[in-house]
Amino acid sequence: MSALPTTKGLRTSLAILTMPDLDNGFRGNRSNFIDLIAKGKELGAFVFVVTTDDLRKATKRIYGHVYQPESELWVRQLLPMPQVIYSRIPTRTDEQLPEVQTLIADFARKRGVSLFNPYFFNKWALFEWLNTDKATRHFIPATRRLASPKELVAFIQSHPMTYLKPVRGKAGKGIMRLETYVPGQKYWCKLSIQDNKRSIVTNHLNIAKLWTRIKQETGEEDYIIQQGIPLAESMGRPFDLRVLVQKNQAGRWLLTGIGARVAGVKSITTHVPRGGHIDSPERALLSSFGERRGLLIFRKVSHAALVIAKRIEKESGFKLGEMSLDLGVDQNGRIWFFEANSRPMKFDEPDIRELSLTRIIEYSHYLSRPRPAQTGKKSGGS
Incomplete structure (x- = not known):
């Protein structure tokens, strides 16, 4: 023994x-x-x-x-x-x-x-929490529940590119992109469905055929509809930023690191398991905005991540020690929130990985010190 x-x-x-x-x-x-x-x-x-x-x-x-x-x-x-x-x-x-x-x-x-970090996050709850606070609502793309063909048509009339995302999705699984064609084209819209490292593209003449195809993919799963954002590009490909924020030994939120994820050739997302690849955020931002403006946006992304994390924790009502955030920067330099994950996947960047392990232990030391009991409300994350 x-x-x-x-x-x-x-x-x-x-x-x-x-x-x-x-x-x-x-x-x-x-x-x-x-x-x-x-x-x-x-x-x-x-x-x-x-x-x-x-x-x-x-x-x-x-x-x-x-x-x-x-x-x-x-x-x-x-x-x-x-x-x-x-x-x-x-x-x-x-x-x-x-x-x-x-x-x-x-x-x-x-x-x-x-x-x-007791629960996974629910995408719809996240957008509701962030949309109701003036400090975070300007980061949120237009987002609705996917409930009916009529509501989908109304939404895409205002947003020529739209993403459909599972409320409880992870790592890009189940994501679809919808693009409406300009007048005079044969088809009304194009639907791209993420499938491993490529996307399956179908064209549709009307909402009836489109809705049938969408329901084949979604089944009984809850989905949201979200405004598509024209992302900044690095070497001709869209990228977004994967941000890790964690609490330290004093129980305060800090930035642990930022990584850039660049979309694959035939992928509609930037997720690495779906064909994307890793880049440095500095290089990606410099490629799109130049050195001076790229550095300014980098600092704004860091600040935005901390503001968003604090809001999410407050609304969840539970102790959170870490989360990863998917943030986008559009072609005009505006920052957008796409997703948060309460069970962050391992960051491949060695410096971020090493610090992430340290922060988990530091926050655990903080929690182990005696303090008055706190009560929380029911989370929207399960």
């Missing part, structure tokens, strides 16, 4: 919450977890993995998965209840299970344990 982990001298115990797996113990990105465990050891935190099943059965002690770097093995051990829980539940489907919803709600209120 393996020895119990040594926690002497460590200030904080942090559990990474994920889903159980019958064959492998737990699900999730193990290399990501291992990186965070190593950073915790470096910065004075004991980090381990816990599943929803084990957390639900816990009282004062809890079964958790401890990584042993010497043998490169994970060992399930009985441990004290953690001070902080960091939710990395992999999917929305997992999170929406009734037993998981109950567990999250219970621990969000629990004294002595701080749970942060």
